[in-house]
Each structure stands twice: as C-alpha cells, then as structure tokens.
Amino acid sequence: MKTNYHTHTFRCKHASGTDRDYVVAAVANGFSELGFSDHVPYPYQDYTPPYRMLLGERESYMAAVNGLKKEYAGKIRILTGFECEALPQYRNYLAELREQADYLILGNHGDESKPDYRYAGFNTRPEHIREYVESTLKGMEWGIFSYLCHPDLTLHSYPVFDAAAKDMSRQISRAAKALNIPLEYNLNGIYNHLGMKDTLGYPCRMFWEIAAEEGAAAIMGVDAHSPQSFAWPEWDTGVHFLHSLGITVLEKLEL
Numbered sequence: 001m002k003t004n005y006h007t008h009t010f011r012c013k014h015a016s017g018t019d020r021d022y023v024v025a026a027v028a029n030g031f032s033e034l035g036f037s038d039h040v041p042y043p044y045q046d047y048t049p050p051y052r053m054l055l056g057e058r059e060s061y062m063a064a065v066n067g068l069k070k071e072y073a074g075k076i077r078i079l080t081g082f083e084c085e086a087l088p089q090y091r092n093y094l095a096e097l098r099e100q101a102d103y104l105i106l107g108n109h110g111d112e113s114k115p116d117y118r119y120a121g122f123n124t125r126p127e128h129i130r131e132y133v134e135s136t137l138k139g140m141e142w143g144i145f146s147y148l149c150h151p152d153l154t155l156h157s158y159p160v161f162d163a164a165a166k167d168m169s170r171q172i173s174r175a176a177k178a179l180n181i182p183l184e185y186n187l188n189g190i191y192n193h194l195g196m197k198d199t200l201g202y203p204c205r206m207f208w209e210i211a212a213e214e215g216a217a218a219i220m221g222v223d224a225h226s227p228q229s230f231a232w233p234e235w236d237t238g239v240h241f242l243h244s245l246g247i248t249v250l251e252k253l254e255l
Ligand SMILES: [Zn+2]
Pocket: 008, 012, 014, 039, 225
C-alpha cells in the first residue's frame, strides 16, 4: 500500500496540473490515500507571497479537495491538509486551521516575509544549520503537525557533513523519536538536486544513518508539484534504503 500526504496544487504558483490530475495519477500509481498539503496561506498584512496561495483562496481549496474526497470515495481516500512553517507569530492561526483540515505537516523553509529571509535549502554555513535546528525543534513541539517534511532540507546547498550537520541530524531525530513525529523521506529533493555538485542535497544518507541510530520513524513523501511525480521510481529505492538501515517506514498516518 502506498500513501502520500505531501501534495501541492496550482494555487502555490509553482505546481502544475489540476487537482483532479493529481488524484487520477495517484490512483493510477497504486496509492490508497492522498493528502493534499499545499503551502499554507498566512494572514500577512503588508506582504504578497509569490509562491503560495493567498488567504482568500483557502476556502475554495478546502472545498475543491472535499469535493474530490466525496467523488472518489471507495477508490482512494483523500484528505485536506497544509504544509506549514511554524512561524511563531501565526501559531494561533495554525492551531485553529488544524481543527478545520484533516492534518498539517511541518515544512521549515524559513519566514519569507522577513527582510533577512534565506530559504532553508540555500543554507551554506554552520550558523544557518543551527538556526534551522532551533526553529524546527520549536515547531515540532507545538503538537499540531503530523510529520516533519524533508528534515534534511537544510543540507540541500550545504557542502560537507560537518559537526553542525551531525548535530542537526542527531537533535531532530531525537526529537522525532521523543515526540512521536515521523520524518519524511522526500522524493522531490532527489529531483531538486539534479545538476548540483559539491553539495549534500536531500534526502541525505548520513542524516538517515543518524535517524536510524536514534530510532526515528520515517514516512515516504512525494512532495508532488506535478501529477507525474506519483510515478517516480525512487519511491521503491527509498523504501529499500530506509529498511536497509533498520528504519520503520510508516505505511499510513494515524489521524
Ligand atoms: Zn512547493
């Protein structure tokens, strides 16, 4: 059985296809559960985000996914969700949203609305990694996120698995185990890293070796930004890799 809880839609302005295209592709590729988790809209005051849905689109997104949920009942289980950064100023907003959606997942990309914003995938220095750990751990402790997306995203542009990278892997894996939060093995990261040399990328083997030592559980995530992503052969390779490390790979989320 395959399940995927990391699925985007055209509303984030960097994903292609219709909502239905994703459902059709998931069914065709043998998925029994499909969670939509588009980048969450925030109630920003003076900032217009380029790569996520606007607040005004939230209700129609939920309605569209709920419509597909009814229409495809019996063929595939569809869930409403959002991928969220744990921005402290929106903690109450996200806690309320958790009640309306089937689930939320934590994806720590950084706070794009801040003048000093740096995408977590562009972290290059040890202090960047330490900032990533700090904000990720805080979000994990909120208790509203069903799993942590691409925990090793911070290694995408990072050159070497140094002490900061090791410590990041250890702390996040340890928290995942203690808080019972699965860590996502993110397939999109493999494609994002194509053509990049001299950086670690994600999923990062050394990160997962430490996750195995700490006894953290994993869950597969397509992070679909296109319906074709459901056919990626790296799904099976990834599951085999995690099993070879002795990591438990969850087949579905208990929501
Ligand atoms: Zn995205």
